[in-house]
Amino acid sequence: MSELIFRTRLMVAADWDEVSRLIYQSLNVWYEKNRGFKLVSGTWETMRIFPRVYESLDPNCCVLVEETNSNRIAGSCFFHPRPRHVSLGILNTHPDFFGHGVASLLLRYVIDFSEQQNKPLRLVSGATNIDSFSLYNKAGFIPTCFYQDMTFSVPANGLAVEIPSGMVIRDAVESDIPAMVRLELELTGIEREQDYRYFLKNNDGIWHVSVLLGISGQLDGFLVSVKDPGSNMLGPGVVRTEEQGIALIRYELNKHCGYSPVWLVPSRCRTLVNAMYSLGAKNCELHISQVRGTEFPQTGIVFPTFMPETG
Helix, strand or coil, X not given: CCCCCEEEEECCHXXXXXHHHHHHHHHHHHHHHXXXXXXXXXXXXXXXXXXXHHHHHCCCCEEEEXXXXXXXXXXXXXXXXXXXXXXXXXXXECHHHCCCCHHHHHHHHHHHHHHHHCCCEEEEEECCCHHHHXXXXXXXXXXXXXXXXXXXXXXXXXXXXXXXXXXXXXXXXXXXXXXXXXXXXXXHCXXXXXXXXXXXXCCCCCEEEEEEECCCCCEEEEEEEEEECCEEEEEEEEECCHHHHHHHHHHHHHHHCCCCCEEEEECCCHHHHHHHHHHCCEEEEEEEEEEECCCCCCCCEEEXXXXXXXX
């Protein structure tokens, strides 16, 4: 067998199908081997959501590792430059190339990019994959928050939503975007205006955004969700209090009647976690937010997501 030789390059449109197959195979092989089930149901085509959405949000921001003898794509990683940080998105190695340092090459590329931008690099990674944790930990990432992935089958007739006294929850509109950006900057130190304009434009018809207005009418929280064969999740979102978070989650779940979306809850938020258990939600995975570089102190409650991983 000839020696494997790798090179990095950016993804082009002609790579979308191969990258989608790679994501599908990488996730399912790892989960079957380590957890006894396939993570991604359906066919590989559902994973086209990643190049489709991410090339709309961040063109030319997916690095590939290619094996030069076979011209096969051995790994892929999406990354997301934002005004105050860079986000490390989904990173996958093809099962045929497990153990050959492909993930390290991908990570090195994105680390170099973030250092050139002079911005911290952020991600949310699996807490049960020790190899993944070690990859990021050795590269200098520091854990910042522990999350429980929770899921729930939303009844066809929806859920009752108890809105905190004096507050209002409604569907977001374009004029809410400046307040959403200010709130996230205040509570987390990051900015993602382009994301929220993309969600509210909703050309794909898969996004929904809710906002919560406080007693004085100011925007105190928002929550996005995606409903697509490739991803059914709540997030991203931020709120000031756990009580607000409970109400926003229930409101957004009602946009997914008959489905079983997943959402991430900070484990430190005991009141919020207990409310999810009371709802009937179950834990299905664990994740850790991590940062390489300056950590922004969080003063609110953050709901990260994997579609899109721009936080």
